[in-house]
Amino acid sequence: MINYPGGINKKHYQEKKRRIVSKNSAANRGMSLEDSINQSNEFYAEMDRALILKRPTPINVVKVDYSRGALIKEAYFEKQSTTDYNGIYKGKYIDFEAKSTHLKTSFPLNNITSHQIEHLKGVIRHGGIAFFIIEFEIQQQAFLIDAQYVITFINENKRKSIPYLDIVNNGIEIKKSYRPALLYLDAVDKMYFDKII
Numbered sequence: 001m002i003n004y005p006g007g008i009n010k011k012h013y014q015e016k017k018r019r020i021v022s023k024n025s026a027a028n029r030g031m032s033l034e035d036s037i038n039q040s041n042e043f044y045a046e047m048d049r050a051l052i053l054k055r056p057t058p059i060n061v062v063k064v065d066y067s068r069g070a071l072i073k074e075a076y077f078e079k080q081s082t083t084d085y086n087g088i089y090k091g092k093y094i095d096f097e098a099k100s101t102h103l104k105t106s107f108p109l110n111n112i113t114s115h116q117i118e119h120l121k122g123v124i125r126h127g128g129i130a131f132f133i134i135e136f137e138i139q140q141q142a143f144l145i146d147a148q149y150v151i152t153f154i155n156e157n158k159r160k161s162i163p164y165l166d167i168v169n170n171g172i173e174i175k176k177s178y179r180p181a182l183l184y185l186d187a188v189d190k191m192y193f194d195k196i197i
Contacts, residue, residue, distance in 0.1 A: 033100045033135045033142065037085065040180035050185060052087030052094065082119040089185065090193060093128040095120065096147075100135040106161035107134050109154060117154065120147040129192050133174065133184060134167060144187040145171035 063074035123130040130147035172187040
């Protein structure tokens with residue numbers, strides 16, 4: 001009989017693992033979208049599937065209190081941040097923004113800034129893959145939607161939000177799991193790589 005760490009035997013270990021996996025949707029329910037993506041990115045890096053990083057927001061530190069271990073007392077944003085994440089997947093540069101909404105029937109476009117749109121236009125222009133991950137918190141669903149679709153929607157509509165059904169019909173739902181929390185690279189494959197012949 002093989003004993004796992006802590007003296008647990010194989011049968012007990014497999015049963016415990018099965019219970020953890022069966023509760024995966026409940027385990028991830030309290031996780032924010034950003035936490036889910038960060039956890040997924042760590043998993044993808046460990047598996048050597050992709051290298052995707054959270055882009056830090058550039059800040060300028062003005063005042064530091066060194067008496068308490070370098071505690072920042074005053075700082076300001078140097079410039080507006082572009083998008084949340086970027087990296088390399090299957091030899092392609094990818095760049096995306098993650099957004100979440102409490103609304104049930106639409107995604108408000110005022111959540112997207114003009115400099116983010118301009119940045120994503122540049123990514124597309126230079127041959128990169130650009131998209132949004134949009135989470136509807138009430139439905140507990142997340143979708144990958146191509147940035148060009150969002151850009152076209154903004155340019156061609158006077159609406160201030162994208163209807164939920166438009167996102168369902170034009171995006172790809174991202175499956176949730178225990179690890180990674182969001183299987184968003186599977187959605188990237190369906191949106192961008194499965195179309196390549």
